[in-house]
Amino acid sequence: xxxxxxxxxxxxxxxxxxxxxxxxxxxxxxxxxxxxxxxxxxxxxxxxxxxxxxxxxxxxxxxxxxxxxxxxxxxxxxxxxxxxxxxxxxxxxxxxxxxxxxxxxxxxxxxxxxxxxxxxxxxxxxxxxxxxxxxxxxxxxxxxxxxxxxxxxxxxxxxxxxxxxxxxxxxxxxxxxxxxxxxxxxxxxxxxxxxxxxxxxxxxxxxxxxxxxxxxxxxxxxxxxxxxxxxxxxxxxxxxxxxxxxxxxxxxxxxxxxxxxxxxxxxxxxxxxxxxxxxxxxxxxxxxxxxxxxxxxxxxxxxxxxxxxxxxxxxxxxxxxxx
Amino acid sequence: xxxxxxxxxxxxxxxxxxxxxxxxxxxxxxxxxxxxxxxxxxxxxxxxxxxxxxxxxxxxxxxxxxxxxxxxxxxxxxxxxxxxxxxxxxxxxxxxxxxxxxxxxxxxxxxxxxxxxxxxxxxxxxxxxxxxxxxxxxxxxxxxxxxxxxxxxxxxxxxxxxxxxxxxxxxxxxxxxxxxxxxxxxxxxxxxxxxxxxxxxxxxxxxxxxxxxxxxxxxxxxxxxxxxxxxxxxxxxxxxxxxxxxxxxxxxxxxxxxxxxxxxxxxxxxxxxxxxxxxxxxxxxxxxxxxxxxxxxxxxxxxxxxxxxxxxxxxxxxxxxxxxxxxxxxx
Numbered sequence: 277x278x279x280x281x282x283x284x285x286x287x288x289x290x291x292x293x294x295x296x297x298x299x300x301x302x303x304x305x306x307x308x309x310x311x312x313x314x315x316x317x318x319x320x321x322x323x324x325x326x327x328x329x330x331x332x333x334x335x336x337x338x339x340x341x342x343x344x345x346x347x348x349x350x351x352x353x354x355x356x357x358x359x360x361x362x363x364x365x366x367x368x369x370x371x372x373x374x375x376x377x378x379x380x381x382x383x384x385x386x387x388x389x390x391x392x393x394x395x396x397x398x399x400x401x402x403x404x405x406x407x408x409x410x411x412x413x414x415x416x417x418x419x420x421x422x423x424x425x426x427x428x429x430x431x432x433x434x435x436x437x438x439x440x441x442x443x444x445x446x447x448x449x450x451x452x453x454x455x456x457x458x459x460x461x462x463x464x465x466x467x468x469x470x471x472x473x474x475x476x477x478x479x480x481x482x483x484x485x486x487x488x489x490x491x492x493x494x495x496x497x498x499x500x501x502x503x504x505x506x507x508x509x510x511x512x513x514x515x516x517x518x519x520x521x522x523x524x525x526x527x528x529x530x531x532x533x534x535x536x537x538x539x540x541x542x543x544x545x546x547x548x549x550x551x552x553x554x555x556x557x558x559x560x561x562x563x564x565x566x567x568x569x570x571x572x573x574x575x576x577x578x579x580x581x582x583x584x585x586x587x588x589x590x591x592x593x594x595x596x597x598x599x
Numbered sequence: 600x601x602x603x604x605x606x607x608x609x610x611x612x613x614x615x616x617x618x619x620x621x622x623x624x625x626x627x628x629x630x631x632x633x634x635x636x637x638x639x640x641x642x643x644x645x646x647x648x649x650x651x652x653x654x655x656x657x658x659x660x661x662x663x664x665x666x667x668x669x670x671x672x673x674x675x676x677x678x679x680x681x682x683x684x685x686x687x688x689x690x691x692x693x694x695x696x697x698x699x700x701x702x703x704x705x706x707x708x709x710x711x712x713x714x715x716x717x718x719x720x721x722x723x724x725x726x727x728x729x730x731x732x733x734x735x736x737x738x739x740x741x742x743x744x745x746x747x748x749x750x751x752x753x754x755x756x757x758x759x760x761x762x763x764x765x766x767x768x769x770x771x772x773x774x775x776x777x778x779x780x781x782x783x784x785x786x787x788x789x790x791x792x793x794x795x796x797x798x799x800x801x802x803x804x805x806x807x808x809x810x811x812x813x814x815x816x817x818x819x820x821x822x823x824x825x826x827x828x829x830x831x832x833x834x835x836x837x838x839x840x841x842x843x844x845x846x847x848x849x850x851x852x853x854x855x856x857x858x859x860x861x862x863x864x865x866x867x868x869x870x871x872x873x874x875x876x877x878x879x880x881x882x883x884x885x886x887x888x889x890x891x892x893x894x895x896x897x898x899x900x901x902x903x904x905x906x907x908x909x910x911x912x913x914x915x916x917x918x919x920x921x922x923x924x925x926x927x928x929x930x
Contacts, residue, residue, distance in 0.1 A: 334720045389911045394667065394720055395856050396910075398849050399903040405846075410896040527728050530721060567739035572732020576671070579725030583717040 289563045293556025307555065309437035313509070315551030316444045317342070319543055320502035321529025323454055324379075324495035326538040328393070330458060331491035332471035337382055337397030338499040339526025340404035341375040345503025346515055346522055347408045347424075348374035350416050353432075353508050354425030363430040368446065368504055375500020376493045378404060383492035387485045401526070405519060412517040424507070424514035433508055443505040448544065450498055455540040457494070467491055499526065528554075528575050534582035550575065633881055640762045641877030642870060644835050647772045648673065648827030649847060649869035653854035654776045654862045655823030658783065661860055662816040663796035664712050665719050665924045666705070668726025670848025672821060673828040674734040676701045677843045680829025681749055682741060690755035694768070694829045701825015702818045709817030713810045716926040727848070735841050747839040755834045766834040768826070775823065776866035783862060792816060799927040809927045824851075850902045857906040859913075872902040 288298050295308035321338040328335025349371035352358075358366055381400055385391040418425025433441035458464035463486075470477045470487040477484060506522055507515045515521040528550060536546035553575065557568035625635045652669045659666055676697040684693025704726065711717040738747060757764040783789040794802045795812040802809050832839050850872055858864035879898035 336720065336724060385907075385911055391907075391910050394665075395852075396907060398667070398852055399907040402846060402849055402903045403900050403907075406896045406899045410893060414892055524728070524731070527724055530724050531728070534721065567736045569732045569735035569739070573729055573736055574732070576725050576727070576729025576732055579728055580711075580722050581725075583719070583722035583725060584711060584715045585718065 285564060286560065286566070289559040290553065290556040292559040292563075293554070294552035306437055308552075309440040311548065311552040311555040312444055313438060313440040313551070314554040315547040316440075316447045316505050317502040317525045318529055318532045318550050318554075319447050319451060319547035320498040320505070321526045322532035322536060322543045322547060323451060323498040323529075323540060324502075324526075325530050325533040326536070326540065326543060327454060327458075327467075327491050327494045327498070329533065329538045330471045331467045331487050332474060333386075333488065333491060334394050335379075335382075335397065335492065335495050336394060336527070336530060337379060337400055338495065338502070338529050339522075339524075340397070340401035341378045341496050341499035342503040342506065342522050342526050343401075343404040343408040343519060344378040345371040345375035345500030346507035347411050347416065347503070348500070349504035349507045350412075350424040350427070350514055353427035354416065354418055354514060357428065358430065360430045363428065364433060367427075367431050367508060368443075368501065371504035371507075372497040372500040375498070375503060376496035379492045379496025379499070383489050386492075387488055409517060409519060412515065412519070416514075417517070418514065422517045423512055424517070427508050427513040431508065432513060433505075435510060439510045441505070441509050443501075443508070446501065447505065450501060451540045451544055454494060454498070458540065463487075463490060502526075502529075524572070528579075531575055531579035531582060535578065628878075633878075633885075636762055638874065638877045638881055640765065641880070642873035643762070643765060643769050645847075645873030645876045646866075646869045647766070647769045647834070648830050648844070649851045649854055649872060650772045650776055650866045651827035651830070652820075652824040652848065652851035653858065653865040653869055654772075654779055655820035656851065656855045657858065657860045657862050657865050658779055658792060659816045659820035660855065660923055661783065661796050662792045662813050663799065663923050663925070663927070664709065664813050664817055665723070666708055666726075666817065666820060667720060667723035667852060668704070668708065668730070668848075669824050669851050670844060670846065671723075671726035671728070671730025672701050672704050672824040673831065673844035673848045674730035675704065676825040676828030677832045678734055678737050678741075678839050680825075681747065681753070681832045681839050682737075683829075684749070684753040684833055688753070690753050690833045693753065693833045694755060694826060697829025697833070698822040698825040701828060702822035704825070705817040705819070705821020706814065708821065709814035712817070712926060713813050716928070719924055734839075734843070738839060738841075745841065749832060749837050749839070751837075753833070754837055755830075757834075766830070768830050768834045772827075773866065776862050780862045795927075796923055803927075803929065813927075824848075827851075853902055853906040857909055868906075875901050 291298055292307060294311055295304045295306070297304060321342060324335055324338040324341065349367050352367045352370045353363070378400065382391070382393050382396040385396050386393050412424050413421065416424040433443045435441055436444070458468060466477065466482045467487045467490055469480070469482060470484050474484060477487070502525060503522065506525065532546050532550050533543060535549070536542035536544070553571055557571040560566045560570060561568045628635050628638065652673065656666065656669060679700040680693045680697030683696025684690050687693065687696070708722060708726065711722055712719050738745065755766060755768060757766050783792065791802060791807055791812055795809050799809045802812070828844065831843050836843065851869070854865050854868040854872060857868040875898060879895060882898070883895045
């Protein structure tokens, strides 16, 4: 089984995902907008994992929180009539709270019963999957049985280009807010100390449970917003009952967070990189005839590679040299 | 009035209660017109890949490595198994190719975790994302189609039993679970495996290699998951499609948690989840089920809700080895 593709052609096609058309010597802002539309939820799910890692937790529950947040957003946007202006705001807030509520379950299980967050996250991701699938078909569907009701015009985020909406600015603001919280505020300092050295934190009288709870809630808020950004956008302004609009964003977010070295600001360029990669899938298919799903494989290889601490150390050393 | 106190071991009590519950359930099912024979047959098919992967993962976690990439191994070996079967012209050879691919994924994971000190949760998640992407990519590359029908001559032939046609792999899976239980609890190798997870320093001091034990269990776990993955396409469904394992790699992890890392309990858990799934699909096509659509979805959630509740309640027993998930670093 030999793959007859020229790797250089592959890279040229991948750059198209970022809007750079090398051979045509043009730049397409529209393509970049598509890449950024992918990057928006990646940024937020990466934030979920990163804030968990900062508190010493493996919060891989973003996937389920995205589903729940998206379902909440679709419900408020498509089935509840609210005044203009307030509606978008309500959709965003409710979706974030729904994500945080779902994140509260592993948090409480961890604090009260000592259940490892990886176990509870895996289980809750799938419970959310079937729950949201049920809700989408029987409670949220609109004109078509397999797609949730279109968001009412008052609930839609302003469209920038293609399927990129203004929600990206909220996502960027959330990243910056989390950065300020972690590095400029005292509870954020406590959270990081619990992750870096739990023993020292305990001696200093810091409540470890509170830090864990905070990190899960922040992660849930971010993942819930990711769900809203995926559910409320063109073309459907709703989500498919197979959850194909949501699937995978939570898991790829792990890779995005690791490439961004679990830093809320580092995540932003990393998410744009992953977004461009995801967007280039169409060009891989049309230019080379390679199945677009190859991008999933590439993302998997990146995540596996980022699991190695030695590799991460190497990157850190290179960066230090560059400085 | 004195009542003679008879000491009944807890395990026997639980076993008896389960047995009675199953008999009552069967009676009720026959009463509403569901063939229990068909449900059990379906349950055995669902059980097999779950049990194979879960039993391997039990041993793996006993030795101190947590590989949550079972879903990715399922997906990759489902397609490589079929590819091997078509190339080599026999279903059994395909199963071997599947377990070989699974073993090599386990080997890479083991090398990364033991020598590279990789973050095992992240690496496992990466295997899942990789598998999901690669399955479809490989299908398009090899067959240029989104689904592939395995020709009957390449399938593993089924044998007729009182329950109907069953795959011989089902019995292989049961035998492997029993064998690994014996190895784990009755042999010196089993002691070494358990010690590598519980207290790796002691194994090291005793002059045994912790790294080799852990890599061995990783290969074993990968090979068993690979056999399970190849079983999907070659022994059971007869096709390769995009989401062939449909998240069962995660249910296998649920079985491991539910079983508290005991191979025989993992086998039982796999059967219970298989039974629930087979029942759900039988009940789902009954006309009465359309009145209560939530019931069908609730049954789909059961394999995830039950382990979560069990772990939340019984976590006091702490079934997990102390060094689980942590790389062993010699001082």
